[in-house]
Amino acid sequence: xxxxxxxxxxxxxxxxxxxxxxxxxxxxxxxxxxxxxxxxxxxxxxxxxxxxxxxxxxxxxxxxxxxxxxxxxxxxxxxxxxxxxxxxxxxxxxxxxxxxxxxxxxxxxxxxxxxxxxxxxxxxxxxxxxxxxxxxxxxxxxxxxxxxxxxxxxxxxxxxxxxxxxxxxxxxxxxxxxxxxxxxxxxxxxxxxxxxxxxxxxxxxxxxxxxxxxxxxxxxxxxxxxxxxxxxxxxxxxxxxxxxxxxxxxxxxxxxxxxxxxxxxxxxxxxxxxxxxxxxxxxxxxxxxxxxxxxxxxxxxxxxxxxxxxxxxxxxxxxxxxxxxxxxxxxxxxxxxxxxxxxxxxxxxxxxxxxxxxxxxxxxxxxxxxxxxxxxxxxxxxxxxxxxxxxxxxxxxxxxxxxxxxxxxxxxxxxxxxxxxxxxxxxxxxxxxxxxxxxxxxxxxxxxxxxxxxxxxxxxxxxxxxxxxxxxxxxxxxxxxxxxxxxxxxxxxxxxxxxxxxxxxxxxxxxxxxxxxxxxxxxxxxxxxxxxxxxxxxxxxxxxxxxxxxxxxxxxxxxxxxxxxx
Numbered sequence: 080x081x082x083x084x085x086x087x088x089x090x091x092x093x094x095x096x097x098x099x100x101x102x103x104x105x106x107x108x109x110x111x112x113x114x115x116x117x118x119x120x121x122x123x124x125x126x127x128x129x130x131x132x133x134x135x136x137x138x139x140x141x142x143x144x145x146x147x148x149x150x151x152x153x154x155x156x157x158x159x160x161x162x163x164x165x166x167x168x169x170x171x172x173x174x175x176x177x178x179x180x181x182x183x184x185x186x187x188x189x190x191x192x193x194x195x196x197x198x199x200x201x202x203x204x205x206x207x208x209x210x211x212x213x214x215x216x217x218x219x220x221x222x223x224x225x226x227x228x229x230x231x232x233x234x235x236x237x238x239x240x241x242x243x244x245x246x247x248x249x250x251x252x253x254x255x256x257x258x259x260x261x262x263x264x265x266x267x268x269x270x271x272x273x274x275x276x277x278x279x280x281x282x283x284x285x286x287x288x289x290x291x292x293x294x295x296x297x298x299x300x301x302x303x304x305x306x307x308x309x310x311x312x313x314x315x316x317x318x319x320x321x322x323x324x325x326x327x328x329x330x331x332x333x334x335x336x337x338x339x340x341x342x343x344x345x346x347x348x349x350x351x352x353x354x355x356x357x358x359x360x361x362x363x364x365x366x367x368x369x370x371x372x373x374x375x376x377x378x379x380x381x382x383x384x385x386x387x388x389x390x391x392x393x394x395x396x397x398x399x400x401x402x403x404x405x406x407x408x409x410x411x412x413x414x415x416x417x418x419x420x421x422x423x424x425x426x427x428x429x430x431x432x433x434x435x436x437x438x439x440x441x442x443x444x445x446x447x448x449x450x451x452x453x454x455x456x457x458x459x460x461x462x463x464x465x466x467x468x469x470x471x472x473x474x475x476x477x478x479x480x481x482x483x484x485x486x487x488x489x490x491x492x493x494x495x496x497x498x499x500x501x502x503x504x505x506x507x508x509x510x511x512x513x514x515x516x517x518x519x520x521x522x523x524x525x526x527x528x529x530x531x532x533x534x535x536x537x538x539x540x541x542x543x544x545x546x547x548x549x550x551x552x553x554x555x556x557x558x559x560x561x562x563x564x565x566x567x568x569x570x571x572x573x574x575x576x577x578x579x580x581x582x583x584x585x586x587x588x589x590x591x592x593x594x595x596x597x598x599x600x601x602x603x604x605x606x607x608x609x610x611x612x613x614x615x616x617x618x619x620x621x622x623x624x625x626x627x628x629x630x631x632x633x634x635x636x637x638x639x640x641x642x643x644x645x
Contacts (some may be wrong), residue, residue, distance in 0.1 A: 090624060091533065093548065136295040188219050190233045202230030203241030210258065213396055213441055215281055215369075217347035218307040219246045222280065225311050237265070242276045242314075247283035249362050249545065262295045264346035269297040276300070276317060282306065282366035288326045304367055328368045344594045344624050348392045350378050350425065352469035355405075357442065358471075359482050359550040360514065360542065363398055370399075372407050375420055377400050379429050384541040386434030389551055391624060392592060395425075395440040401447040422454045430459045436610070436626060437461060443468045446484040448493050455516050464501050464596065467536075468493060472530030474521035477514055480550075487528060489503040494532050503613045505580070505610035512569050513542045513562025517553040519523025522530035522565050529572050535580045535610065536637075537573040542565045582636035584612065588644060591629045614639040 103512040116230040188207040205226045208435040222244060224232065234240050243265055247258045258279070270273050279291060285303035292298055299317045306313060316323045340373050353368040354361075369538035383638055397403060401422045402427075409419030430438065438461045445468055449501045454461045468490075472478050472509075475486045497504055510525055529537060541562040589608040597603035615638065616629050624641075629641040 096102040096483070115635050138467060143433075174534045175297060181467070183196075186216075187235055188223055188233065189235050190223065191365060201232040203232075204234040204239060205231040205242040205244065206234050206237045206240035207244040208237075208261070208410065209246045209247060211246075211250065211281065213347060213394065214304070214349070214398070215246050215248060217349055217396055218281065218346065219244075221307045222246070222310050226548045229314070232355045238268070240280065241274070244280060244310075247279060247281035247365055249282040252544075256409070258283055259295070261374050262298065265293055267278045268299040276314065278302065278310070278314075280304065280310070282362065285326050285366040289324050292322060292324055296322075299323070306576060311529050313576050342562065342594065343388075344390060344592065345394065346385050348378060348381055348385070349373065349397065349398050349424075350395045350400060351403045354398040355402070356399065356446075356484070357482055358546070359480065360511065360548055362545040362548055365547045367398060370406050371400060372403050372405070372420070374407070375425050375428050378425065379432065382432045382435060384428055386432055390436065391626075392437040392439065393435055395438065397440075398442065399444040400440045401443045401449075401452060416619050420450075422447075423449070423455045425476055426452075426455055426459060426462060430461055435461065437463055439463050439465060439611075445490050445493055446471065450496050453493075453496050453500055457504075463609045463611065464499055464504035465507065465535075465609070466504055467507040469538075470528060471509060471511050473519070473525035474517070477517055477521050481511075481514065487524065490528070493529070503610070505612070506532060507536040507538070508532075509538045509610075510569060511540055511541075511542050512565040515542065515550050515555040515557060517542075517557055526569065526572055529569070529576060533575060533580060533609050534573065535612075537569075537576075539566060539569050539573060578634075578636045581612065581639065584608070584631045585634050586631065588628050588630050589614065589639075589641070591616070593625050593627060595619070596620070608639070612639050613637065614641060616641050616643055620644055 114637055137280070185208045188209060205223070207219050207223060209215050226242070226244075227233075231242060237243055245261060247255070248254050262279070265277060267273075269277055277298045279295075279298055280302050281304050284291065284301045285305075287294075288301060291301050291323050299322060299609060299614055300310075300313055301324045302310065304315055305328065306325050313323050313325055351371055352371045352373075354364045354371045378395075385393060389542055401423040404418045404420035405423055407418060407420045411417040423511060426438070438459075445465070448468055456464075456466075470490050471481060475488075478486060492507060497506060510529070512522065512525075541559075542550075542557065544556070589612075591606040591608060591614050592606050593606040597605050600615070602617055603614060603615045604620075604622050605615045607613055614629055614631070616627075618627075628644050630644045631639050631641040633640040
């Protein structure tokens with residue numbers, strides 16, 4: 080027997096000395112959840128306190144009121160209500176890897192006061208918490224820039240802020256629920272202080288609209304991501320006593336001088352907003368609208384301004400950067416039928432901006448990732464050899480149900496082409512475990528693809544039904560514990576591949592753009608290789624912002640350690 084006690088906030092360890100142990104729970108169905116081969120597997124059960132013992136053979140649960148009679152198991156499950164219900168989340172979660180760029184709790188924007196600004200004359204303090212992806216981080220910087228032109232100053236303390244901004248993500252239910260939890264805490268403060276302003280921006284705001292205002296009436300402003308650089312105009316409406324909801328589709332304005340960057344080395348640069356894809360699991364087209372490409376001249380102008388300010392690296396952003404230019408007028412003069420501007424053309428156009436040493440981009444879609452683009456990335460020295468191309472599944476039938484627009488074979492050809500032109504490039508992807516209707520055999524094809532490609536990084540997630548998406552309403556939903564079991568096995572494989580890929584750096588010399596100190600060791604600095612591996616090495620603040628040569632002495636799954644060489 081294996082025994083564990085689980086409470087709401089504690090993690091537990093299940094000791095599994097054999098590889099055949101399985102836990103079978105969830106609703107009225109028998110659902111396998113394999114305990115890993117490792118001596119101890121860490122798991123989390125969110126729910127009220129409960130105690131169970133697990134035998135090394137199958138378990139069949141039968142509901143008998145408060146207690147549950149389980150074949151082969153002695154169980155006291157009082158309080159463990161709806162073990163696999165999505166709401167309440169009383170489910171075994173083996174180290175669910177959080178794909179969220181800002182972390183599961185979001186990130187707080189922190190900036191020093193602008194030069195020459197007297198804090199005593201500030202209009203008030205603003206506080207921004209960002210959930211989700213790089214696009215949201217970029218939007219938060221833009222909002223911060225506008226707020227500072229209004230006279231606000233940044234604070235890290237939400238309780239001292241006069242203006243609270245929650246820049247939200249709706250790609251996963253978990254991030255959405257964290258926003259509502261945070262709003263509940265601040266709503267009481269708003270009732271005590273009517274001058275406090277609460278703003279909900281981003282994708283949850285776009286998705287929920289007036290529903291959010293009805294659910295949390297203390298919120299002053301709900302605004303979609305397309306209004307990030309118009310937050311000043313909307314706050315003026317709030318100051319006139321209105322409760323404002325702005326989520327309609329608009330043409331996004333240029334604002335190249337506005338963003339309050341969260342770094343003075345690397346900067347986000349939006350090149351395309353919105354998404355025209357219709358993946359059946361994804362809420363982004365609903366929350367961010369149709370594609371809107373910025374003009375190439377505007378993109379270059381922003382990058383030139385960043386270079387003049389001393390920035391060394393830019394990351395070009397878009398939901399699908401390689402779809403850039405499809406909505407811009409004109410066709411290529413060579414008679415090829417291509418649009419006048421493609422992502423490939425944009426890269427060549429901006430590549431020679433003086434002062435910019437590195438150019439990255441995210442995210443790409445396999446549908447538009449051409450050999451012409453790959454060849455250009457390999458030829459231009461400032462384009463970093465890191466390719467993030469989400470694959471989502473390795474099974475063609477699942478990809479068809481997702482409406483991804485490519486096959487497993489097409490994706491493999493893209494990877495083969497990348498490694499033909501740049502054998503040392505790093506490749507990253509995204510994968511979903513437990514998409515509706517996914518069988519174990521189909522999931523194994525995803526595992527096979529990860530093994531075959533040997534990814535440097537894979538962002539993984541268990542499928543999460545989202546509002547206004549077709550897949551959320553399908554009847555063939557995969558049970559929660561099966562999804563989490565698959566996610567755990569996928570993460571194990573991803574970690575294994577990442578560790579193997581890291582080993583190839585040992586003994587090499589890598590050029591590192593130094594962007595800060597190691598927060599856990601003040602004697603070390605850190606930065607990233609061209610292929611985006613985080614690297615630590617001994618050094619002082621005099622190296623900040625410089626490109627230095629580092630000999631790699633040691634590798635770990637996700638990071639490297641080395642020493643500076645001349």
